[in-house]
Amino acid sequence: METPLTSIENRVEILKKCSFLSGLDASVLNDLASRAETLRVGTGETIVTRGEVGSKMYFIVSGDVRVHDGEVTWATMQSGEVFGEMAVLDSEVRSASVTAESDSLFLSIERDVFYQALANDPGAFKAVLRSVLEREREIVNEIKTRSTKLLAFEKEMEIGRRIQADFLPKKIPVVENWEIAAWFEAAREVAGDFYDVFKLQTNPHLAIVIGDVCDKGVGAALFMTLFRSLIRATSLYGCMDSVVDSSAPEGEAGITGQVLLNSLYTTNRYIATTHAGSSMFASVFFGLLDPESGVLSYVNAGHEAPMIFRKGGEVELLDITGGVVGLFPAANYSVETVKLNPGDLIFSYTDGVNEAKNPDGEQFTEDRILQMAMPKDNNTETFLKIMLEAVLEFRGEAVQSDDITMLALKYLQTDPAA
């Protein structure tokens, strides 16, 4: 097959296309052209590997390449562009890998050949230096532009973080004979986790909610505000068109059951239909506590099972009573009830706790939560502090990969002798 590289003239034309060499005299270019080597590579072949020492620069005659670090692509280059020149000029290791995106043809020039050619022409060094400086100036300008954009972006994220904080309860209600504590720590600026504690308007029940929206970052944070607001609004103010029918229990449990089911059915159906294309969901534990009797009615929609630590040392798990919220409009939830007695503590959390990873990639697990829990002698705040410290110690140097949210309620003993 005829290649465009049979003559020195053609090779010089290729080299001249690169701004890097465009200022060189014809004699130097001729010299380089005659000593350049040709290299053919197939699609997917790697020409330059990041971190390796290299002594050649490559001029793309035909085809195209991807400049990358593993999966992350920095740039793509086509005919007329050059790569690998930095390692030639400064003898450092390759700063990125280059892989052919199509069958490609290159001219390559060795470091020694390049410097020898330049040594014959004092003006050539200047020309190359000018070209290198020009590129550096472009890079500096690019960095400046990106820094400005990044600062603006960081400012936006900070505003987002502050607004999102407003979607968590500013103050936890004070409830006689109950002690309540919460902990929330986002893995990034904004989070997908949420919790809520509020009193219902029409009856004495206390609503406790903990949830975890799938995914992370801004997308999860936007949906967090939606889930939290819908659950709070529907349980506080009801809903015009109740979707709950005879499936709710009778009697007193029926009232709380209606509130729970109405809230979750509405929230689920709204998100699953209005935002069906997003495939976003949340696991939610939603309970209504009667502070007088200690009866807790709850729905666990696909969430990590909250734990009840009984005064006597037994532990009960509040397993799921329905699937996650937000995906399937026909989702079904059922209400369970459990009675808390003075001295009992209920602990709920998100998977940032049980799935916290240590540097070896092992998870903290539900079993470790059960081992670490010391509910008997501690108030809720200390209980959460001990749990958090255990998670942090386990995690060690590993990065926090998920939001951590914990919520604990303790039924205080009114009789000090008990």
Add this chain to the structure above:
Amino acid sequence: MTTFNIMVGEAQGSVPVTILRVEGDIDASTHKTLQDKAAEVIEAGAKNILIDLGGVGYMGSAGFRAIHAMANMLSDDDSGGLSKSSHLKLLNPTEAVNRVIKTLGFDVYLDIFQDRNEAINSF
């Protein structure tokens, strides 16, 4: 890096069924490959998909989102997905994946089979 592969197979029950056999973890870095493969076979005419999860050791929330998106792509009813998907089913999840399926309650929304022939004939 762990490998991630999807093998496409066809089977004939009462209706033609496309089987996607997944090998590897379905997580934030691989879920799109699965979703794209599903879009590709649906584009090529597949109406019923059975996802064979026998080779999946881990499936995170990104994987469940991908499966939901696939169920939506295959949905042909006007009820907005008010019933279990009749066009997307799961086969043979590993114990670890099954635990997450149960925790998230996905078994409420999708049929899950242990037996391949039973799964194929259920469409």
